[in-house]
Amino acid sequence: MAATEGLALSIRGVSKVFPTPEGGEVRALDDVSLEVADGSFMVLLGPSGCGKTTLLRCIAGLEAPDSGQIDLKGTRIDDVPVWKRRVNTVFQSYALFPHMTVAQNIAFGLQMDKLPKDEVARKVDQSLALVRLSDLGGRRPHQLSGGQQQRVALARALAKEPEVLLLDEPLSALDLKLRRGMQLELKRLQQETHITFILVTHDQDEAMSMGDEVAVFNEGRIVQVGAPRDVYLRPRTSFVADFIGEANLLALIPGAAGAEVAGWGAIPADAWASDSPAADASRSVAAVRPEDVVISADPQGRFPIVDATFIGGDLHAVVQVGEATISARQPAASAAGLTTGGRCELTFRPGSVRIVDA
Amino acid sequence: MRTPRGTGTSLKNFPLFGPIAAVVFAFLYIPLVFVVGYSFNSNRVVTVWKGFSLEWYADVLTNDDIQRAVMNSLRVASISTVLSVLFATGLAIGLLRMARAGRTFAWSLIMAPLVIPEIVFAIGTLALFVQIRFPLGVDAITLAHTAFCIPFALLPIRARLRTVDLSIYEAAADLGANEWTIFRRITLPLLAPGIVAGALLAFIISLDDFIVSYFLAGAGGTTLPVYIFGMIRNAITPGVNALSTLLLLVSVVIVTISYIIARRKR
Numbered sequence: 001m002a003a004t005e006g007l008a009l010s011i012r013g014v015s016k017v018f019p020t021p022e023g024g025e026v027r028a029l030d031d032v033s034l035e036v037a038d039g040s041f042m043v044l045l046g047p048s049g050c051g052k053t054t055l056l057r058c059i060a061g062l063e064a065p066d067s068g069q070i071d072l073k074g075t076r077i078d079d080v081p082v083w084k085r086r087v088n089t090v091f092q093s094y095a096l097f098p099h100m101t102v103a104q105n106i107a108f109g110l111q112m113d114k115l116p117k118d119e120v121a122r123k124v125d126q127s128l129a130l131v132r133l134s135d136l137g138g139r140r141p142h143q144l145s146g147g148q149q150q151r152v153a154l155a156r157a158l159a160k161e162p163e164v165l166l167l168d169e170p171l172s173a174l175d176l177k178l179r180r181g182m183q184l185e186l187k188r189l190q191q192e193t194h195i196t197f198i199l200v201t202h203d204q205d206e207a208m209s210m211g212d213e214v215a216v217f218n219e220g221r222i223v224q225v226g227a228p229r230d231v232y233l234r235p236r237t238s239f240v241a242d243f244i245g246e247a248n249l250l251a252l253i254p255g256a257a258g259a260e261v262a263g264w265g266a267i268p269a270d271a272w273a274s275d276s277p278a279a280d281a282s283r284s285v286a287a288v289r290p291e292d293v294v295i296s297a298d299p300q301g302r303f304p305i306v307d308a309t310f311i312g313g314d315l316h317a318v319v320q321v322g323e324a325t326i327s328a329r330q331p332a333a334s335a336a337g338l339t340t341g342g343r344c345e346l347t348f349r350p351g352s353v354r355i356v357d358a
Numbered sequence: 359m360r361t362p363r364g365t366g367t368s369l370k371n372f373p374l375f376g377p378i379a380a381v382v383f384a385f386l387y388i389p390l391v392f393v394v395g396y397s398f399n400s401n402r403v404v405t406v407w408k409g410f411s412l413e414w415y416a417d418v419l420t421n422d423d424i425q426r427a428v429m430n431s432l433r434v435a436s437i438s439t440v441l442s443v444l445f446a447t448g449l450a451i452g453l454l455r456m457a458r459a460g461r462t463f464a465w466s467l468i469m470a471p472l473v474i475p476e477i478v479f480a481i482g483t484l485a486l487f488v489q490i491r492f493p494l495g496v497d498a499i500t501l502a503h504t505a506f507c508i509p510f511a512l513l514p515i516r517a518r519l520r521t522v523d524l525s526i527y528e529a530a531a532d533l534g535a536n537e538w539t540i541f542r543r544i545t546l547p548l549l550a551p552g553i554v555a556g557a558l559l560a561f562i563i564s565l566d567d568f569i570v571s572y573f574l575a576g577a578g579g580t581t582l583p584v585y586i587f588g589m590i591r592n593a594i595t596p597g598v599n600a601l602s603t604l605l606l607l608v609s610v611v612i613v614t615i616s617y618i619i620a621r622r623k624r
Contacts, residue, residue, distance in 0.1 A: 062528050082531045095529035099547045108543070112534030160533065 007074070008164050008196035009036040009059065014068030014078075016054055028054040029065065030220040036164070037213075038073075041190050041197045043228075045207040046217030047243070052200045055217075056166050059198070060089045073163055083112070088157035089166040092173070094149045096141040102152050103128070103137035109160045127155040130189065147178045154186075158193060167199040171206065183210055204244050208232065216240050234275070237357040241287035248293065248326050249356075250286045252279055259286070263322020264346070271348040277355045285358045292352035293328035295319060295344045297337030308340045319346055390606065397599035404594050414600040424601065427585035430496055434571070434581060435564040438503035439511075442560045443553060445504070446511035450519050450552075451545065471506045479506060480573040487574065494576025502574055503564040510563050511556035518552025551619060558616040562609055 016029040028051045036042045044052040057063035059070060061082030070078040077085055088109070097105050103124050110120040128134045131151035141149055150170060157165055167186070171179045187210055190197045201207055207214050208228045215225045216239075224231055224240045235241035238249050252259040257266035259279040267286070277283060295305075295317060306325060307318040315335035317328045326346065338344060369375055396404055400411030418424055449468060453461050471479065483502045484494075492498060526548075530540045568583040575584050582605065589598050 060532055062532070081536075082528075083534045083536050087532075089529070089532045091525045091529055093523055093525050095523060095525040097526060097530070097544060108530070108535075109533030112539070156533065 006038050007035055008038040008040070008072070009034075009198070010071040010074075011035070011055070011059070012069045012071075014055065014058060014065045014070065016051075016058060016063065016065050027220045029058070032068070032220070032222055034215055034222060034225065036196060036198060039194045039196055040212045041187070041199070041210060043207040043211030043214045044198065044200045044217060045204060045211075045214050045244075046202065048202055050217040051220040052217045053168055056089070056168055056198065056200050059164070060087055060166050061085050062089075086160075086163045087166060088160050088162040089168065090150075090153045090157050090170045092169045094141075094153040094173075096149055096152055096156075098141055100140075101137065102133065102139050102141070102144070105141070105152060106156045106159050109156060113160070123159050127159040130158065130192070131155045131185075146174055147182065150174065150182060151185075154189065158189070158195065161193075162195060164196045164198060167197060169200055169202070171201070172203075179206075186210060208244070214244075216243065218243075234273075234354070235287060235356055238285050238287060241354075241356050246290050246327065247287040248290065250288065250326075250353075251324065252284045252286055254281075259284070261286075261321065262324070267348070267353055270350045271353045273351050273354045276353065279355050283355050283357070285356055286353050287356045288348055288353045290316070290327040290329040292349040293319075293326055293346060294330065294349060295328045295338060295346045297342060298345045299343060301343040301345045303344055303346055305338060305340055305342045305344055308335075308338050308342070310335075317344075319344060321346065393599050394603050394606070396596060397603045399596055399599075402596065404596055404599070414596040415604075418597050418600045418604070421597075423580075424582075424585060427580050427582045430578075430580060431565055431582040434496060434500045434503055435561050437500050438507050438564045439557050439561045441500075441504040442507035442511045443515075443557045445508050446515050446556055446560075447549065447553060449508070449512055450515045450549075451541075453516065454519060468512060469509050472509050476506075476569045480570045483570065484573045494574050495579035498574040498576065499571050499579055499581065502570050503567060506567075506570065507560035507563055511560040514555035514559065515549060515552040518549055518555075522548050554619050555616050558612050562612055566605065566609065 011032060011034045014029055014032045015027070018026045018028050020026055030051075032051070032055060034042075034055075044055060046052045054063060058065045058078070061077070061080065065078055068078070069076060072085070072087065077087075097108065100108065106124045106127050107120050110123055115123070124137070125134070128137055131154055133148060133151050133155065136144065136148065141152065144152065150173075153170070170186070171182050174182060183206060186197070186199070199206075199210065211228055213225060214228050214231050215222050216231065217223070218237075218239050224236050226234075231240065232244055235244065235247070238247075241247035242249060250261050252267075253262055254260070255266050260266045276286075279286070295303075304320045305317055306320050307316075309316050310332055313332050314329050315332055315338060317330075317335075317338060318325050319328060328346070396407070397414060398410050398412065399407055400413065401408035453464060456464060480502075483498075483505075486492075487494060487498050526544060527540055530544045535543065566583055567581075568587060571579070571581045572584050572587065575581065580588075582601070586598060586601055586605075589595065589601075
């Protein structure tokens with residue numbers, strides 16, 4: 001099929017509803033469509049309960065979608081049982097087999113493929129080397145640290161050379177320092193193996209630093225897909241703007257000179273991002289990053305500074321504008337005279353204000 | 359005596375802790391000491407010590423009736439252990455997959471024999487077997503023992519099963535294992551310590567059961583406890599003490615084995 005060439009995975013109109021114990025239902029996936037390029041690193045990002053893990057489990061076959069279609073390399077797989085899919089998963093809890101050694105854990109999946117013994121042994125060694133655990137093949141999982149268990153889970157899944165590797169919040173159980181190291185490690189593994197990775201996370205920094213593409217989830221829907229930088233610079237909804245990085249969401253009111261921020265005034269033409277949609281009655285929320293808000297100390301200024309705090313080399317300020325507050329961030333060097341309780345003037349950097357869907 | 363860790367107060371500070379403990383242990387173990395001690399008494403009068411002797415053991419071990427009773431007991435205990443463990447393993451796995459409401463109900467039904475008065479169970483079973491004309495004897499006892507051993511076998515198996523992270527089964531399926539392979543290579547090995555513990559428990563419960571066996575024994579179905587009961591109808595003889603000591607020894611050995619297995623697998 002020409003349409004699916006270069007695609008590892010194609011998901012079309014997948015929905016999944018779960019009953020709740022109270023007798024209601026939760027729409028975990030609501031008509032979700034997504035295409036994942038072959039050999040790419042896709043991150044599914046969203047708050048907990050947004051459906052991203054359900055989608056991952058539908059791809060793995062651990063959950064059956066109510067409707068929709070999932071194609072792996074152009075072949076429909078949503079009716080194929082889990083043990084026959086050329087897709088493997090790294091579970092959040094690692095799910096290592098406690099009664100087997102590290103090497104036996106990795107060999108398990110290869111034995112299921114009925115590979116000859118020497119082939120299994122060779123691939124086990126190869127996988128252990130890939131995750132740098134060659135000396136620990138004889139250990140039991142409970143004799144390993146969390147980070148090492150994580151690597152075994154990775155090696156076990158990668159040994160099967162899946163078309164797509166699914167990672168369900170793989171780093172959430174690790175402490176911060178270890179997590180940073182594993183992020184780099186995962187990125188390296190993905191580039192070395194050329195296997196398509198789909199990683200689920202609620203950590204936007206993780207998504208930004210690892211993904212070739214990010215799909216942002218909210219309430220069972222994918223609200224935006226794109227390269228991390230693109231999603232950051234051009235958020236389409238207020239949810240995306242606020243969830244990825246920080247954003248001021250400005251409520252706009254119609255004014256004589258165009259859209260106005262209540263208590264501040266009409267937004268000047270040069271402040272708008274060049275590709276921002278136009279403001280109208282149905283699109284009345286604008287997003288602007290704190291680093292694009294410029295404030296300057298002015299005793300006669302219109303706006304009181306509610307809070308001014310230095311964090312690292314930056315000043316983080318919260319300014320009262322009308323009924324609302326606007327956050328600003330700027331280098332400490334250009335923050336002279338800005339103190340809590342003082343007054344200031346406030347402007348937006350050129351090209352920084354963008355209309356988003358509420 | 360070990361002091362409890364993590365709390366400021368020691369148990370020893372409770373008034374009368376020492377005396378109460380001593381009385382409880384005395385009450386538990388003095389009868390056993392009596393039985394074991396007098397089994398080596400050479401006097402035919404049980405309560406009067408005369409001298410050390412193994413003659414009652416020789417007596418007991420060469421008695422044809424006792425040997426027959428022992429064989430009956432072992433046969434009943436072995437078969438009902440195997441059967442009840444099979445049922446209990448299936449039940450434990452089945453319970454895991456049931457919806458919450460059904461699971462609670464099923465669990466209560468299975469566990470009920472633990473609190474049903476044994477005499478009621480015995481009378482009911484006897485009535486049933488007479489009604490359907492099932493011959494009383496060893497086979498009848500085996501069936502009844504299987505039934506009331508299931509909850510005992512199920513307890514350690516289910517306890518073990520609950521410690522297993524459910525995503526382990528998902529991981530096995532994800533790596534290409536079908537249901538049967540998951541059962542054989544993941545579920546069963548992980549359950550093994552629970553199954554062994556359940557089997558030993560069921561074996562002991564069956565081995566020393568008296569009430570149900572007594573009701574269902576019929577003509578040729580005398581088990582060891584039923585035989586011992588027959589022996590003391592007339593008088594407590596030193597032979598009863600020797601036999602009881604042997605039975606105690608078997609129980610202690612089995613419990614010790616199960617304890618060692620439980621410790622090693624943890």
